[in-house]
Amino acid sequence: xxxxxxxxxxxxxxxxxxxxxxxxxxxxxxxxxxxxxxxxxxxxxxxxxxxxxxxxxxxxxxxxxxxxxxxxxxxxxxxxxxxxxxxxxxxxxxxxxxxxxxxxxxxxxxxxxxxxxxxxxxxxxxxxxxxxxxxxxxxxxxxxxxxxxxxxxxxxxxxxxxxxxxxxxxxxxxxxxxxxxxxxxxxxx
Numbered sequence: 001x002x003x004x005x006x007x008x009x010x011x012x013x014x015x016x017x018x019x020x021x022x023x024x025x026x027x028x029x030x031x032x033x034x035x036x037x038x039x040x041x042x043x044x045x046x047x048x049x050x051x052x053x054x055x056x057x058x059x060x061x062x063x064x065x066x067x068x069x070x071x072x073x074x075x076x077x078x079x080x081x082x083x084x085x086x087x088x089x090x091x092x093x094x095x096x097x098x099x100x101x102x103x104x105x106x107x108x109x110x111x112x113x114x115x116x117x118x119x120x121x122x123x124x125x126x127x128x129x130x131x132x133x134x135x136x137x138x139x140x141x142x143x144x145x146x147x148x149x150x151x152x153x154x155x156x157x158x159x160x161x162x163x164x165x166x167x168x169x170x171x172x173x174x175x176x177x178x179x180x181x182x183x184x185x186x187x188x189x
Contacts, residue, residue, distance in 0.1 A: 081178075086177055114157035135154075168180070
């Protein structure tokens with residue numbers, strides 16, 4: 001049996017070591033200390049460290065026409081580091097809520113129907129982060145830029161309604177949390 005051993009950039013080693021040191025220090029000071037939050041964070045870091053290597057291994061899979069054995073691979077999971085999801089202002093204001101954007105126009109109409117407005121773009125950003133934290137990834141695939149996750153489920157809205165939405169997140173190489181790439185309503189699925 002062979003094990004995948006991921007490589008870790010030196011800049012990423014220090015924060016991980018500090019978390020482990022903090023956990024051990026807390027237990028040394030008080031053996032009954034509740035360190036479950038630190039344990040969960042370390043578990044997530046380990047998960048994030050090994051998942052990309054496991055997806056790239058492609059063991060037992062036939063490559064697609066482009067030679068990538070992982071393109072389109074389906075896998076149900078939560079997004080990595082969900083408490084750190086990135087939603088950029090420009091993605092919301094200049095694209096998803098922009099009624100004059102070539103590709104964002106229909107999305108802007110859709111999200112506006114549920115009470116989202118450019119002036120309060122943070123509401124939509126928060127709703128997307130909650131969407132990413134609350135639902136399983138319906139699909140994960142490796143792209144040329146990093147892992148992409150498609151998350152489908154209800155979206156909390158200012159109107160109180162909960163439309164079905166697909167959000168697409170990308171974990172860029174070297175980053176610790178996914179960033180929002182796009183979002184769209186079910187009729188576009």
